[in-house]
Amino acid sequence: MEFKGGYAGKILWINLSEKRIKKEPLPKDLAYNYLGGLGFVSRILFDLIKPKIDPLSPENVLAFATGPLTGTLFPQASRYIVAAKSPLTDIWGSAHSAGFWGPELKFAGYDMIIIRGRAEKPVYIWINDDYVEILDASHLWGLNVLETEDIIRRDHGDNKIRVACIGPAGEKLVRFAAVMNDKCRAAARSGMGTVMGSKNLKAIAVRGSKDIKIADPNRYLKIIKEFQQRMLNNPFTPSRIKYGTNNLIELMQEIGRLPTYNMKQGVFEEYHKISGEYIRTHYLIKPRACFACVQRCGRHTAVPEGPYAYVGGGPEFEGLSALGSRCGVSHTEAVLYANHLCNLYGMDVISCGATISWAMECYEKGIITERDTGGLALKWGDPELLVKLVKMIAFREGFGNLLAEGSWRAARKIGHGAEKYVMHVKKQEIAGQEPRAQKSMGLASATAARGADHLYAFPVLDEVGFNEEIKRRFGEQYLPEMADRLNPKYKGIMVAECENFAAVVESVGVCKYGTMIPPEFYYEDIALALEITVGFKFTSTELRKIGERIVNLNRAFNAREGVTRKDDTLPERFLKEPAPKGPAKGQIVELNQMLDEYYIHREWDLKNGLPTKKKLEELNLSDVVGQLERIGILLQ
Amino acid sequence: MAVDYVHQFALLVLLNLNRKVTKIQKILVVDPEKCTGCRLCELVCSAFHEKAFSPIKSRIHIIKWDEKAVDVPMVCQHCSKPVCVDICPTNALYKDAKNGIVVVDETRCIGCKVCVLSCPFGAISWDTEHGKILKCDLCDGEPQCVKICKFDALKYVKADKVTLLRKREGAKKLSELVSLIVGEGFYARG
Numbered sequence: 001m002e003f004k005g006g007y008a009g010k011i012l013w014i015n016l017s018e019k020r021i022k023k024e025p026l027p028k029d030l031a032y033n034y035l036g037g038l039g040f041v042s043r044i045l046f047d048l049i050k051p052k053i054d055p056l057s058p059e060n061v062l063a064f065a066t067g068p069l070t071g072t073l074f075p076q077a078s079r080y081i082v083a084a085k086s087p088l089t090d091i092w093g094s095a096h097s098a099g100f101w102g103p104e105l106k107f108a109g110y111d112m113i114i115i116r117g118r119a120e121k122p123v124y125i126w127i128n129d130d131y132v133e134i135l136d137a138s139h140l141w142g143l144n145v146l147e148t149e150d151i152i153r154r155d156h157g158d159n160k161i162r163v164a165c166i167g168p169a170g171e172k173l174v175r176f177a178a179v180m181n182d183k184c185r186a187a188a189r190s191g192m193g194t195v196m197g198s199k200n201l202k203a204i205a206v207r208g209s210k211d212i213k214i215a216d217p218n219r220y221l222k223i224i225k226e227f228q229q230r231m232l233n234n235p236f237t238p239s240r241i242k243y244g245t246n247n248l249i250e251l252m253q254e255i256g257r258l259p260t261y262n263m264k265q266g267v268f269e270e271y272h273k274i275s276g277e278y279i280r281t282h283y284l285i286k287p288r289a290c291f292a293c294v295q296r297c298g299r300h301t302a303v304p305e306g307p308y309a310y311v312g313g314g315p316e317f318e319g320l321s322a323l324g325s326r327c328g329v330s331h332t333e334a335v336l337y338a339n340h341l342c343n344l345y346g347m348d349v350i351s352c353g354a355t356i357s358w359a360m361e362c363y364e365k366g367i368i369t370e371r372d373t374g375g376l377a378l379k380w381g382d383p384e385l386l387v388k389l390v391k392m393i394a395f396r397e398g399f400g401n402l403l404a405e406g407s408w409r410a411a412r413k414i415g416h417g418a419e420k421y422v423m424h425v426k427k428q429e430i431a432g433q434e435p436r437a438q439k440s441m442g443l444a445s446a447t448a449a450r451g452a453d454h455l456y457a458f459p460v461l462d463e464v465g466f467n468e469e470i471k472r473r474f475g476e477q478y479l480p481e482m483a484d485r486l487n488p489k490y491k492g493i494m495v496a497e498c499e500n501f502a503a504v505v506e507s508v509g510v511c512k513y514g515t516m517i518p519p520e521f522y523y524e525d526i527a528l529a530l531e532i533t534v535g536f537k538f539t540s541t542e543l544r545k546i547g548e549r550i551v552n553l554n555r556a557f558n559a560r561e562g563v564t565r566k567d568d569t570l571p572e573r574f575l576k577e578p579a580p581k582g583p584a585k586g587q588i589v590e591l592n593q594m595l596d597e598y599y600i601h602r603e604w605d606l607k608n609g610l611p612t613k614k615k616l617e618e619l620n621l622s623d624v625v626g627q628l629e630r631i632g633i634l635l636q
Numbered sequence: 637m638a639v640d641y642v643h644q645f646a647l648l649v650l651l652n653l654n655r656k657v658t659k660i661q662k663i664l665v666v667d668p669e670k671c672t673g674c675r676l677c678e679l680v681c682s683a684f685h686e687k688a689f690s691p692i693k694s695r696i697h698i699i700k701w702d703e704k705a706v707d708v709p710m711v712c713q714h715c716s717k718p719v720c721v722d723i724c725p726t727n728a729l730y731k732d733a734k735n736g737i738v739v740v741d742e743t744r745c746i747g748c749k750v751c752v753l754s755c756p757f758g759a760i761s762w763d764t765e766h767g768k769i770l771k772c773d774l775c776d777g778e779p780q781c782v783k784i785c786k787f788d789a790l791k792y793v794k795a796d797k798v799t800l801l802r803k804r805e806g807a808k809k810l811s812e813l814v815s816l817i818v819g820e821g822f823y824a825r826g
């Protein structure tokens with residue numbers, strides 16, 4: 001089917017080893033069957049990345065993709081995705097971010113960039129509409145994220161250039177390095193910055209002056225203004241504007257889901273020191289929006305003086321919980337500063353904080369001693385230590401060199417039972433959701449394609465009981481159980497369906513705020529937006545099928561790497577130890593029950609947790625069946 | 637008596653119909669402090685005028701200083717003494733006597749771009765694709781950017797209201813300052 005708007009219409013292929021640049025028109029059937037963003041990279045990387053390759057070798061392929069709605073007026077349509085095989089999890093890796101970089105790439109005329117090989121020396125890619133060049137980056141190597149962006153803009157004499165880059169952490173191959181764009185926005189998870197570093201690619205700088213066309217300009221503005229108004233009228237919007245995501249600290253404390261002391265518990269006595277209200281009243285300069293956003297959850301904050309002084313973007317809930325409560329640190333300024341440093345050096349705050357908190361628990365238990373740490377006492381809540389460790393990790397100094405491997409690899413090196421305290425799934429650290437307090441989040445972490453992840457499904461409908469939305473999206477028969485965050489019933493269905501929808505959201509290029517939470521827009525709204533922007537006419541069912549296709553394809557990617565049901569699990573802590581305190585006291589995660597329901601709903605094989613042949617064929621993925629069978633993975 | 641009134645009323649209506657319609661001049665007011673930098677205004681401007689998303693062809697531009705979190709919307713001010721009108725060699729740019737809007741007559745424009753260079757706000761740009769100048773025309777009295785800006789960073793108000801608006805905002809800041817210095821209870825203490 002033809003597209004009449006929305007897409008930029010071109011794919012940019014770059015081979016860094018051969019210094020080759022190629023532009024190709026966007027295949028129509030790729031657009032129609034995979035939409036964009038996550039869909040594009042899932043299909044292309046499944047085909048390009050050979051199984052079992054070393055993620056840090058030149059054979060790995062790194063792809064950046066936008067969606068057909070990225071850069072348009074749809075509320076919060078500012079996202080791009082970056083994907084590759086993950087050096088943290090050794091399976092499917094992807095991370096997404098908003099800001100202004102993705103839209104700029106489209107205005108330059110490209111929906112996607114696919115990067116192969118490895119440059120001999122540090123380079124950066126300069127894209128100015130049709131003009132694309134691989135430039136020397138030796139003067140940028142070693143610089144932090146802010147400096148990198150400033151110097152690129154200065155060198156090209158254009159303040160409107162948008163930059164996605166890595167900081168020192170990516171250069172030093174810290175396994176959870178982020179791709180940073182627009183200075184403080186992070187495509188953080190699963191080590192995509194590490195892959196960039198391994199390719200000697202410091203940055204991609206973009207400036208665009210082209211149009212994105214509108215399929216139906218006559219109906220467009222009227223419909224889209226209604227969407228904007230709906231977003232604005234949503235009861236959640238005022239608090240997003242006021243607190244960003246920071247007031248989730250208070251909310252999570254209230255439901256006992258705030259990760260504390262390496263997730264030993266879900267409540268933190270001193271939570272108010274890192275709370276949304278505290279940060280707003282003491283450190284907020286201004287809320288700032290991403291491209292085309294009316295929710296403006298972005299924060300610009302400052303600590304005006306003292307050892308932790310800075311001015312910059314952030315923080316966000318995940319940073320506050322990972323570096324704050326998770327490590328027992330209640331010194332607000334130290335937490336803010338540590339978060340700022342993660343941005344400067346280009347690191348995932350979640351994995352960084354989680355790895356530090358794992359080390360703290362091992363220290364408490366006597367598994368890690370001062371002999372391992374070079375004399376550092378890893379005490380809970382020490383603000384100076386926190387800041388010091390963040391720096392040591394980013395530059396791989398001393399004990400930081402071990403932590404830079406991520407908690408799973410570090411634990412294997414330490415031994416003596418340290419593995420037991422790694423809060424991970426498939427080697428990636430679990431994000432800021434204590435799963436015993438919200439069962440759906442536990443399941444979501446267990447099944448997510450990129451290892452432990454709250455965003456792949458982002459099942460938030462049971463967080464504060466969105467009963468009406470559950471009725472609308474699933475049907476009344478699932479109430480009240482589905483809305484109850486402590487009840488495992490129907491969570492398998494919810495997580496599977498949320499994954500399908502989230503895949504569509506990540507593919508069209510819009511934000512999960514507004515689609516997942518608050519659950520304002522659903523399939524029919526996306527379908528309408530695609531109709532007036534692109535000219536594609538999809539029903540909700542067809543869109544859902546695309547989402548399902550993408551999830552199955554990600555699963556197939558992981559199956560090639562050896563993932564089966566046994567890997568869809570959680571740390572023992574959540575399966576066996578009842579939550580010790582707070583509102584979720586006494587709870588464990590009933591994972592097996594939820595998993596069964598999940599696989600059944602997915603129509604996957606209950607035993608090995610893999611898609612069946614029939615399912616893949618039904619989703620027009622017959623070629624995938626063949627590919628898996630060729631390497632000896634037999635499907636039911 | 638009654639007939640007299642009717643007569644007078646009819647006369648008034650006639651007079652009003654005959655009079656040249658002079659709208660009270662409204663202007664677009666920008667408040668950088670409220671701007672969040674979302675650029676919705678750029679998108680809607682280009683969607684409205686160009687039927688495409690094209691920030692570069694937008695008549696309004698957000699200039700940013702990211703590290704300081706400063707976002708300033710830059711758009712034509714429809715100046716009282718417009719430099720662009722003065723400098724335009726073909727009188728393609730002129731000030732509409734009816735509503736005070738600075739307009740471009742595309743048939744007379746020769747594309748010399750002196751207006752682009754002379755505008756102190758950088759509010760006129762050059763469309764390389766179609767070879768024409770781009771400037772704000774206030775969308776026939778319903779500026780799209782104002783409508784989409786949900787944060788009141790852009791307002792479209794009557795010219796005489798502007799000073800009042802500014803005064804009120806200045807006063808608000810002053811009162812905040814006062815309460816900061818003498819404490820919240822100042823007015824309560826009387």
Ligand code: SF4
Binds near residue numbers: 698707785790
């Ligand atoms: S729409 Fe308003 S808040 Fe957004 S960039 Fe424009 S002026 Fe600023």
